[in-house]
Amino acid sequence: MKKINLVIFDWAGTTVDYGCFAPVQVFLEIFKEKGIEVTLEEARGPMGMLKIDHIKAMLSIDRITALWKNKYNREWNDSDINELYKNFENKLFKILADYTEPVPNCISTINTLRDRGLKIGSTTGYTQEMMDIIIPGAESKGYKPNYYTTPNAVPAGRPAPYMIYQNMLVLEEEDTDCVIKIGDTISDIKEGRNAKVWTVGILKGSSELGLSLEEVNSLSKNELKEKMEKTASKMLSAGAHFVAEDISKIPLIIDIINNKLINGERA
Incomplete structure (x- = not known):
């Protein structure tokens, strides 16, 4: 009988770094230093990609492309991407160790899944060098998946x-x-x-929602609900099978998926 055996988590915004703030503030800074003011939405849009691909995706946004051309009287090129990325790395490495705190309910959820005999994997948009900082920081705070890989390795x-x-x-x-x-x-x-696997979007703590824990706790119930519903709709439109309010809902979603598998449904 088929059932979920392997749970693969993202890192920043999913299991650590509530709100995924480490990379987003650096993206804002590196463009500002080039005289280009980007919005939070533009900085967060490609989040989850390999970071050099993220920078290229930001430059490809029509508004940013136009701002760049207006500022430098030319189109951006690979040399610009590499320069921005080098600056991004330099700045991110200085702060990354401060953004390894597991999100609320992460440790207890992982323990629950392991008690069920499930294996915990992970993927990321960070490079191996970045994960060399993230991994020991998260492990010292109680989170360690069975395996992780990075875009460098594939x-x-x-x-x-x-x-x-x-x-x-x-x-x-x-x-x-x-x-x-x-x-x-x-x-x-x-x-x-x-990958043709079951896919779940996380709302609270996500880059897509873009709110800190303090902001989530300070919003009115209706304001938070409206923002979460908008984010959920975006994730479902992108193909998510489910969205979860936070990571603590994952065991329940796995139960639902297991019942679907029993009934012959497939990812």
Whole structure:
């Protein structure tokens, strides 16, 4: 009988760094230093991709392309991407260790899943060098998946499915119907759907919602509900099978998926 055996989580905005604030503030800074004022929405839009791909995606936004051309009297090019990325890395490495705190309910949820015999995998938009900072920081605070991989280790990062397949290979799961991918960005959802696994979007703490824990707690119930519904609609439109209010809902969603598998439904 088919059932979920492997749970693959994203990192920033899903299991650590509530709101995914480490990279977004750096994206804002590196463009500002080039005389280009980008919005939070533009900075967060490609979140979840390999970071150099993220920068290219931002530059490809029509408004930013026009601002760049107006500022420099030319189109942006690969040299600009590389310069921005180098600056991004330099700034991110200085702050990354401060953004490894597991999100609320992360540790207890992981423990629940492991008690059920499930394996915990992970994928990320961070490079290996960035994860060399994230991994020990998160582990010291109680979070350590069975396996992680980065875009460096596979042919392409998100939205390509290769990191999920790498998790399946190492953690010895051959059936995509028995895998669930959980993330906080549209790139995560596309990665999961491209891999043909069950795919879940996380709302609270997500880059897509874009709110800190303090902001979530200070909003009125109706304001928060409206923002979460908008984010949920975006994730479902991108192909998510489910959206979860937060990571604590994952065991319940797995129960629902297992019942679907019993009834012959497939990812």
